[in-house]
Every structure is written in structure tokens, then in C-alpha cells.
Amino acid sequence: MLQLQHIRAQKEAFIAALKKRNIDAEPLLNQVLDLDEKRRATQTELDSTLAESNKLSKEIGMLYKSGKAAEANELKAKTAELKESSKKLGEDLNTLATELQEVLYQIPNIPNALVPAGSSEEDNEEVFREGEIPKLIEDALPHWELAKKYDLIDFELGVKVAGAGFPVYKGKGARLQRALISYFLDKNTEAGYTEIQVPHLVNEASGFGTGQLPDKEGQMYHVTGDNLYLIPTAEVPVTNIFRDDIVKVDDFPIKLTGYTPCFRREAGSYGAHVRGLNRLHQFDKVEIVRVEHPKHSYEALDQMVEHVKNLLRDLKLPYRILRLCGGDLGFTSALTYDFEVFSTAQDRWLEISSVSNFETFQANRLKLRFKDENGKTQLAHTLNGSALALPRVLAGILENYQTENGIKIPEVLVPYCGFDIIS
Structure with missing residues (x-):
């Protein structure tokens, strides 16, 4: 399986190399990069949501200790929303990772420079x-x-x-x-x-x-x-x-x-x-x-x-x-x-x-x-x-x-x- 970082860095070279296999790899490689971009964006959003949820949880604890139960309860409602959002983002991330893997499995290896061109x-x-x-x-x-x-x-x-x-x-x-x-x-x-x-x-x-x-x-x-x-x-x-x-x-x-x-x-x-x-x-x-x-x-x-x-x-x-x-x-x-x-x-x-x-x-x-x-x-x-x-x-x-x-x-x-x- 080709490495993602190499596809990002060498997409055009890979497209040219895979022509030796008589394959137009551009659609598959574009699909890989698109899924990878969505996956990374989803991961960033998930990390941000989890960080915010953790931050609020600490604030809630401090508010309860300070006797500010009403304010703490308001924040608890928000953390519940963040947890639900995190769950959905986690599911989306798993789906994107699976889709990305399935596309990567369809792409053959890059031929060595010594491989002659040919169809059969x-x-x-x-x-x-x-x-x-x-x-x-x-x-x-x-x-x-x-x-x-x-x-x-x-x-x-x-x-x-x-x-x-x-x-x-x-x-x-x-x-x-x-x-x-x-x-x-x-x-x-x-x-x-x-x-x-x-x-x-x-x-x-x-x-x-x-x-x-x-x-x-x-x-x-x-x-x-x-x-x-x-x-x-x-x-x-x-x-x-x-x-x-x-x-x-x-x-x-x-x-x-x-x-x-x-x-x-x-x-x-x-x-x-x-x-x-x-x-x-x-x-x-x-x-x-x-x-x-x-x-x-x-x-x-x-x-x-x-x-x-x-x-x-x-x-x-x-x-x-x-x-x-x-x-x-x-x-x-x-x-x-x-x-x-x-x-x-x-x-x-x-x-x-x-x-x-x-x-x-x-x-x-x-x-x-x-x-x-x-x-x-x-x-x-x-x-x-x-x-x-x-x-x-x-x-x-x-x-x-x-x-x-x-x-x-x-x-x-x-x-x-x-x-x-x-x-």
C-alpha cells in the first residue's frame, strides 16, 4: 500500500509512473487526497471539541467547589452537547478512515524505473x-x-x-x-x-x-x-x-x-x-x-x-x-x-x-x-x-x-x- 505522505508529496510523479501499468491513477489519487483532507479536518475538529469539553469539565468542578451550582449546571448542558458532537465526529472519522483504506487498497505499487513500459x-x-x-x-x-x-x-x-x-x-x-x-x-x-x-x-x-x-x-x-x-x-x-x-x-x-x-x-x-x-x-x-x-x-x-x-x-x-x-x-x-x-x-x-x-x-x-x-x-x-x-x-x-x-x-x-x- 502506498504511503499517504508520499502521495501528497509526489502525486504527479505517481500518476506518471503508474501509466507504465496502463492505469490512469489520477482519479484514485485525487480521491485519496480528498478523503485524507476530510479525515484530517474531522480529526482537528474532534480534537478541538474534546479539548473544549475537558476545559469545561474542569470549570464545572471549580464552580461546584465555589458554590456556584446554577452556573455549573448551565455548563453541564453544554458539555453534554459537546459529548454528543464528539461521538458523531468519532463515527465520521472512523467512516472516513475506512473509506480511505479501501481506496488505498485499490492502488498498485509504483513500478521501479527499470520496469519497461508495455501492456502484456x-x-x-x-x-x-x-x-x-x-x-x-x-x-x-x-x-x-x-x-x-x-x-x-x-x-x-x-x-x-x-x-x-x-x-x-x-x-x-x-x-x-x-x-x-x-x-x-x-x-x-x-x-x-x-x-x-x-x-x-x-x-x-x-x-x-x-x-x-x-x-x-x-x-x-x-x-x-x-x-x-x-x-x-x-x-x-x-x-x-x-x-x-x-x-x-x-x-x-x-x-x-x-x-x-x-x-x-x-x-x-x-x-x-x-x-x-x-x-x-x-x-x-x-x-x-x-x-x-x-x-x-x-x-x-x-x-x-x-x-x-x-x-x-x-x-x-x-x-x-x-x-x-x-x-x-x-x-x-x-x-x-x-x-x-x-x-x-x-x-x-x-x-x-x-x-x-x-x-x-x-x-x-x-x-x-x-x-x-x-x-x-x-x-x-x-x-x-x-x-x-x-x-x-x-x-x-x-x-x-x-x-x-x-x-x-x-x-x-x-x-x-x-x-x-x-x-
């Missing part, structure tokens, strides 16, 4: 590419056919149990899935991230804290009886650990990693681009989250990008990195790099990670602060990234490592799997 994923900017695209055997199969051939994943059984988008992993498919989770967690902890296990459901405050609510309410599974939400990513519960906290400056950098299943209601349309593991309602992901001093958050973002690069290098999967344009940038992000693995059998790129800096946007919602060297309270910066999302990594391994004799296992995963080929 076609305008994203490729900034890096690495790895050799393998030459596959004749009649190479996409992963959903390989999964069926080697009895690794049963998509139909998932439909029977839950519905489309909920695959059942079997045998070596399940072991490979578990191997990837363990491998990613081990690599993350080696890089200084503390492993953490978190709830898979969150309350409404957590959804608002990291920006999934109200922006993506329709994309989240809602447990209505308890007003809880199934998490779309571990980012939500991990980051919300620090909601309403004032962390110590000496604690930076705060680096956490966690594995969770993720649940997302939207699963896309029909067609090959969403078949198999390409898009799911439930999938596994290992996440990295950082809480940083504002001075160091972009250095941290670069470190996270390098870390994900190393994971893909170890798996020997061809990949590229995209800097997302304004039109494709997530609501809460200031700058995002997407990683995509090339699926040779599908002849297309598959997104497998997003690494983002949210600057103070989430921290302002979360009230996640720290005291700087001068003792002043400031908002921290939050970052997160997939390290990595499993479905498309698994799809890339199955497709790119297929041979005439079966599917080879990347060398780094063999100790985790206990086998080196699926045949």
Missing part, C-alpha cells in the same frame, strides 16, 4: 539466457504423455478425487517430486535461508497484509465457515510472521525459506498450453522470502536472482530471465524477474519462478518496521521468489531428459531420488 507478456524484456536446448529423440513426447507412459502422474485419478488441476503423483513420479523439494530446501539453507514450516491457511488480515486481498480474492480458495483462505504461495504466511513487528536493524537481512502446497482457483483455459502440469489448482513450491533494510533491498534482489540461476544451472535446464513490463507486473511488485525453462517437447517457454522486490508496499500494509541508526521508525522492504515452483520444473526435466531408454535424472537429484533413470 509480449512486452516483457529478456535480460538473460543460459543453457543449451537439447536435441530430443525422434517422436519425443510432452510430459503428460511421458507421465502416462511411465506411470508417474495420474491426471484422471486427480479428477476423480478432487477435479481438474489436482494431479496424483505415483511411484518414481512422487519420489522425484519429493527429491526436488528436499534439494531446493537444502540449497536454500546452504545459501543462508532459515527453513520454516508455516500454516497452509491464513486469516483475512494476512491476505490483506501481503496484498492478495482484495486484489486476488476471486483466485483464492475461501473456507467460509472459518473465514480462512488456502494459501496461493508460502510468501503469504511467511511474510505475515512479521506483521505489526518492529524488527531490529541488526537482524537484517532476514532470510527464510519454506515448502508448501499452493492453491489457486484460476487454472486458465483449455488447450496444450495449460495441459498436464502447465497450470494447476494445487501445486508444490519452495519459496524464499527476505526482509531487508531499504538501502540493501535491490542488492538482495540481485542475490536472489543469482541464487535461482544456480538452481537451474545445477539441474542443467535451459532457461531465460525476463524483466516484467508494467502491464504484466504483479499488483504488489515494484520490480519482478520471471524465470522460464524451455520445454523442448512442447517447443515453448514455461515460467518456473518470479523474484520480486515489493519495497515498502507490503510493509506498509503489514506495519512491518524497524528503527534506524537514529532511532527513527521506518518501513522495511520485503522480497520473495520461487526457488522453485515444482510443476513446470518437473515438466522440463521429464521432457528435456527423455531418451530412447527412459528419462534420465539430473545428476544433482540422484542422491535424493535413489535412482538415475526412469524406465
